[in-house]
Amino acid sequence: MSDFDRTIYLDYAATTPVDPRVLDAMSPYFSQEFGNPSSTHRLGQQAEAAVETARQTIANIFNCLPQEVIFTSCGSESDNFALRGGAFAARQKTGANHILISPVEHPAITKTAVQLSEIFGFDLEFLPVDEYGRVSPASVAERLRPNTAIVSVMAANNEIGTINPVEQIGDICHQANVTFHSDAVQAAAHLPFDLGKLNIHLLSIGAHKLYGPKGVGALITKQGTPLLPIQTGGGQENSHRAGTSNVPYLVGQAEAFRLAAQERSQRQQRLVEMRDFLIRTVLENIPGSKLTGHPRERLPNHASFVFHEVDGNELLMVLDAAGFACSSGSACKTGNPEPSAVVKAIGLSDDWALGSLRVTLSHLTNDQHLEAFSQFLPEAVRRVRLLRGVPDGN
Amino acid sequence: METNLPQGAKVAVAMSGGVDSSVAAALLAEQGYDVFGMMLRLWTEPGSEAANRCCTPDAMALAKRIAAQLSIPFYVIDAKDVFHDTVVDYFLEGYTRGVTPNPCLMCNRHIRWEFLLNRALALGADYLATGHYARVRRAVDQPVRLLRGIDPHKDQSYVLAVLEQQQLSRGVFPVGDYTKTEVRALAEKFNLPAASIKDSQDLCFLAGTDYQDFLRRHAPQNSSPGKILTTSGEEIGDHDGLAFYTIGQRKGLGIAYSEPLYVLKKDLLHNTLIVGTKDELGQTELIAGGLNWVSGQAISEPFQAEVKIRYTAGFLPAMVIPLEDGRIRVQFEQPLRDITPGQAAVAYQGDQAIVCGIIETELTPANQHNPVRLIQ
Numbered sequence: 014m015s016d017f018d019r020t021i022y023l024d025y026a027a028t029t030p031v032d033p034r035v036l037d038a039m040s041p042y043f044s045q046e047f048g049n050p051s052s053t054h055r056l057g058q059q060a061e062a063a064v065e066t067a068r069q070t071i072a073n074i075f076n077c078l079p080q081e082v083i084f085t086s087c088g089s090e091s092d093n094f095a096l097r098g099g100a101f102a103a104r105q106k107t108g109a110n111h112i113l114i115s116p117v118e119h120p121a122i123t124k125t126a127v128q129l130s131e132i133f134g135f136d137l138e139f140l141p142v143d144e145y146g147r148v149s150p151a152s153v154a155e156r157l158r159p160n161t162a163i164v165s166v167m168a169a170n171n172e173i174g175t176i177n178p179v180e181q182i183g184d185i186c187h188q189a190n191v192t193f194h195s196d197a198v199q200a201a202a203h204l205p206f207d208l209g210k211l212n213i214h215l216l217s218i219g220a221h222k223l224y225g226p227k228g229v230g231a232l233i234t235k236q237g238t239p240l241l242p243i244q245t246g247g248g249q250e251n252s253h254r255a256g257t258s259n260v261p262y263l264v265g266q267a268e269a270f271r272l273a274a275q276e277r278s279q280r281q282q283r284l285v286e287m288r289d290f291l292i293r294t295v296l297e298n299i300p301g302s303k304l305t306g307h308p309r310e311r312l313p314n315h316a317s318f319v320f321h322e323v324d325g326n327e328l329l330m331v332l333d334a335a336g337f338a339c340s341s342g343s344a345c346k347t348g349n350p351e352p353s354a355v356v357k358a359i360g361l362s363d364d365w366a367l368g369s370l371r372v373t374l375s376h377l378t379n380d381q382h383l384e385a386f387s388q389f390l391p392e393a394v395r396r397v398r399l400l401r402g403v404p405d406g407n
Numbered sequence: 408m409e410t411n412l413p414q415g416a417k418v419a420v421a422m423s424g425g426v427d428s429s430v431a432a433a434l435l436a437e438q439g440y441d442v443f444g445m446m447l448r449l450w451t452e453p454g455s456e457a458a459n460r461c462c463t464p465d466a467m468a469l470a471k472r473i474a475a476q477l478s479i480p481f482y483v484i485d486a487k488d489v490f491h492d493t494v495v496d497y498f499l500e501g502y503t504r505g506v507t508p509n510p511c512l513m514c515n516r517h518i519r520w521e522f523l524l525n526r527a528l529a530l531g532a533d534y535l536a537t538g539h540y541a542r543v544r545r546a547v548d549q550p551v552r553l554l555r556g557i558d559p560h561k562d563q564s565y566v567l568a569v570l571e572q573q574q575l576s577r578g579v580f581p582v583g584d585y586t587k588t589e590v591r592a593l594a595e596k597f598n599l600p601a602a603s604i605k606d607s608q609d610l611c612f613l614a615g616t617d618y619q620d621f622l623r624r625h626a627p628q629n630s631s632p633g634k635i636l637t638t639s640g641e642e643i644g645d646h647d648g649l650a651f652y653t654i655g656q657r658k659g660l661g662i663a664y665s666e667p668l669y670v671l672k673k674d675l676l677h678n679t680l681i682v683g684t685k686d687e688l689g690q691t692e693l694i695a696g697g698l699n700w701v702s703g704q705a706i707s708e709p710f711q712a713e714v715k716i717r718y719t720a721g722f723l724p725a726m727v728i729p730l731e732d733g734r735i736r737v738q739f740e741q742p743l744r745d746i747t748p749g750q751a752a753v754a755y756q757g758d759q760a761i762v763c764g765i766i767e768t769e770l771t772p773a774n775q776h777n778p779v780r781l782i783q
Contacts, residue, residue: 327526330482334443334530396529399782 021382022338025222025314026171026199026373031265032224038268039226042261050258051249060260067267074274075216075233076209083232083253084263088198088219091232092121094243094254095194095215096165100129102239103162103192111136111161113153115177116358117146119196122165123354135162145307146173146359150181157185163192168200168216172355172371173306174315176200183212192238198222198230202273203281203313214238218270220262225269229262280376284313287374287383291316294387299394305359305369314374319361323368323397331393337386340371411545412534417441418579419527420536421519422481423462424469426594427538431581433597435536436477443530444474444481447523450491452621455614462611473599484526486518493517495612499626502650505675506749506768509718510610516569516779524577525782536579539563540587542758543578550703551575554758558586565718568753568763571779572703622650633678635662638671638687646680649673655688655745669744672768689742695752695764696734697776702761705729712754712761714739716746727754727762735764 042063048056050064065079072079085091096112103109114126116139130137138156140148148166157164164186169176179195186193194215197206202223206216215238219230234240234253246255273280296302301321320328325341332339352366372386395405412418420432422444436442448462467483474481494510494517501508519537527535540556541564550572556562570578582590613621623630630648637643644662646652656670660682669688672681693716700706707729713722714737723743728736737752746766753763 326485327529330484330526331529331531333480333482396782400525400529 020333020336020338021386023372023374023378023382023386024338024340025375025378026312026371027340028221028227029224029375030377031226032269032272034272035225035265035268039261039265042264046260048260050260051247060258063260064258064263067263070267070271071231071233074270076207077233078236080251081208081234081236083234083250084258084266085230085232085254086228086256086259087230088196088217088222089119089121089230091198091217091219091230092119092165092194092196093125094232095217095240096122096125096163097129098240098243099163099192099194099215099238100133100135101243102241104135105241106239107160109160109162109191110134111138111158112163112165113138113140113156113161114165115140115142115148115167117142117170117172117175117355118165118167119171119198122167122196126165140166142358144359145310146170146175146305146355147307147310148177148182150178150185153182154185157189157191161189161191163194165194165196168195168197168206169204169312169315170306170355171199172353172369173317173359174311175306176204176310176312179213180211183214186214187212199312199315201270203277203284205274205277208233208235215240220266220269223269223273226262226265229259229266231266276376281313283376284374287378287380288314288316291372291374291383291387295390298387299391302394303365305356305361312373315371316373317369317371319356319365320368320370320394320398321365322401322403323394324401325367325369327397327400328368328370328393331396332389335389335393337389340373341369412440412579415439415441416533417443417531418534418536419530419532420444420479421523421538422446422470422474423538424466424473425538426599427540427582427590429470429473429538429599430590430593430597431536431538431579432473432477432479433599434581434593435579436479437597442477442479443532444470444477444479445523445527445530446470446481446483447486447490447518448483449518449611450487450495451612451614452616452624455616469600476599482530484523486522489522490514490518490612495625498610499622501749502622502626503628504749505649505673507653507747508749509751510612511566511718512569512751515566516574517777520570520574520578521779521781524574528577528781528783534577534579536581538582539567539580540583541567541580542583543575543580545576551578553701553760554583555755555760556580556583561587564755564760565715565751565753568701568751568760569699569776570701571699573781574779575701577781619647619651622648626650631678633680635660635680635682637668638681638683643682649675649678649680652680654747685744688744690746691740691742692736692738693746693752694730694734694736694767696767698733698735698762698764699776700762701753702759706761710756710761712756714752714754716743716752716766717750720745722755725754734767735762 046059048060050061068079068082071082112126112135126137129135140152166177166182168179183193192214195213196217198219201218214235216233221227242253244255303319305317305319329341356366356369418435418440422428471481494513497513498508498510524535540561542554544552555564632645632647634642635644635646652670654670666684668682671683709728712727714725715722724740726738748766748768750766751763752766754761
């Protein structure tokens with residue numbers, strides 16, 4: 014029996030198990046059709062066909078051109094590529110020097126932006142967010158400058174699930190002729206993106222949040238968007254990103270997205286029901302609890318909370334010891350308690366900020382699992398509060 | 408190994424990455440208990456975190472790898488603030504009072520066996536195991552007995568003698584029934600990495616820095632120089648600060664004298680260090696306070712015992728006389744040169760630890776212990 018069988022896994026925003034159908038689609042490309050797509054011979058041609066079919070599949074799902082799909086090694090690489098490649102290309106083209114991002118971005122964006130600012134001299138500015146961690150389109154419009162190189166606002170937040178109005182933000186940037194990037198690594202696992210309509214010039218996606226393999230992603234790049242390669246070498250990916258194509262993983266990613274698109278409506282309905290059940294029972298049964306993120310405009314599988322006077326790391330350990338795998342805002346396994354940038358940005362005071370919990374569901378989650386979890390969570394919170402010396406743990 | 412735990416008991420193991428705690432975890436897992444590993448992140452002087460031998464990043468990675476090899480979950484618990492406020496402050500405060508404190512005792516009582524034990528209990532554990540060379544024996548309706556480890560060279564029951572019954576009743580010491588040689592052989596049998604962690608006596612939070620420098624930085628008030636006097640009041644030199652000397656110390660006094668001199672006493676009031684000859688040094692008795700009757704039963708009549716006055720000392724025959732004020736007087740058969748206020752005196756009968764007290768002087772009564780509060 015594996016740990017996955019023993020554990021009630023409620024951390025699908027961290028990663029997901031690979032769908033057996035995805036694994037089946039990938040398996041021929043390891044030892045049989047193992048060719049290098051750049052090779053001239055027939056094995057190479059087979060591999061190239063597999064990669065280009067995968068590219069077409071992704072293009073169909075996002076309603077874009079196949080040549081607009083640049084494959085990468087993961088969502089973080091896509092974010093790095095978009096921000097660094099986009100900022101450098103804009104600077105090269107027009108001398109633009111201003112970067113505008115939200116304060117609740119994934120570290121793949123935040124740390125890249127800080128490096129661009131501290132080492133490469135870009136002027137980094139953070140957008141304000143409301144109590145749900147949302148960026149308003151108006152705040153973007155107010156801060157755009159003639160020399161803005163790139164704007165980056167994530168489509169949905171990984172920690173608190175809030176969905177941002179990227180359609181309107183994209184329109185504003187597009188009108189101002191500024192590149193707009195959105196990190197959709199979480200969002201694209203659940204929400205459709207029609208890039209034929211949306212003005213998102215650069216969109217980061219990854220496979221492992223939707224039952225695809227880890228270590229593969231893509232940056233979807235609207236034609237004409239200034240973008241400098243950041244991994245140079247061979248001419249793969251239309252000379253945008255060097256490196257031998259990871260054929261089986263690209264095939265797996267395409268299959269994962271295909272299945273997600275095909276099964277979206279049936280997956281979604283169950284998710285929203287389970288999510289809302291969980292939010293309701295937690296807020297009703299646990300004194301000193303708050304939902305983080307937007308109550309409605311949030312990912313369908315995503316419930317996140319803070320608990321007053323609770324150490325989130327200790328809560329995760331108590332839950333794990335009882336067989337429930339969840340995650341917290343302060344994703345820290347080294348024992349160093351620090352509230353995350355996201356919980357700080359939404360204005361939580363210190364007595365709340367360390368007590369965050371993220372519970373993310375799957376269509377594979379069953380009602381008994383959810384029931385067992387919502388029954389145990391109040392006891393787990395009580396125990397962790399007792400450790401802090403909170404009388405009765407309430 | 409004689410653990411006598413109920414079948415299927417859930418046991419947390421405090422793991423360090425070292426051979427003793429790794430073997431402890433492996434023995435418990437082999438016997439089918441529901442085992443998980445824990446490790447504390449302790450306070451170290453800012454900037455030296457990587458050198459705290461109890462929790463270096465390397466030790467942490469090693470412990471994690473061993474837990475994975477044993478297929479047990481592993482949790483790292485942050486204890487920096489509580490360690491600083493409990494152990495480091497105690498250490499500094501002791502030197503401020505002119506004694507030579509033993510912070511490891513405080514760490515065992517309040518960090519491992521209160522803070523960590525409480526977290527183990529919250530994670531559903533019934534017991535907490537460590538890699539100490541000591542033994543406990545449980546019997547129905549009897550207090551738990553703390554016994555010396557089988558290996559006389561490695562016995563660590565001394566540092567556990569500060570534990571109360573409620574703590575000992577949760578304690579499991581799987582390697583206490585083995586010699587170090589046997590433990591090394593077990594490590595090989597379990598295919599555990601040979602311990603690369605230094606078996607150091609240094610205090611972990613000093614992280615390899617000199618304790619005198621540490622005291623100068625953190626307790627400058629005790630680091631002021633003063634006079635060195637003989638017992639007859641003759642001024643024969645200068646000291647660097649009373650905190651830097653220990654009773655019985657001979658080396659490092661920096662005095663040329665007709666015969667070897669030893670530190671006899673620290674006079675905090677006058678900031679003077681009193682030294683004398685070997686003959687003047689010996690004492691045949693000590694007073695200890697802040698008692699912990701580790702046996703679970705206070706004794707009011709004098710009793711014969713073997714007493715250990717510091718971690719590295721031997722077991723010395725002595726008479727233990729309980730006093731009416733809640734302290735004990737310990738009378739040794741031979742004079743001792745290294746009775747050190749601030750260290751613990753632990754009295755044993757046979758293998759069993761009976762009582763633990765902190766050695767006092769007239770000027771430096773031992774602090775009463777803070778109460779231990781367990782969540783269950």
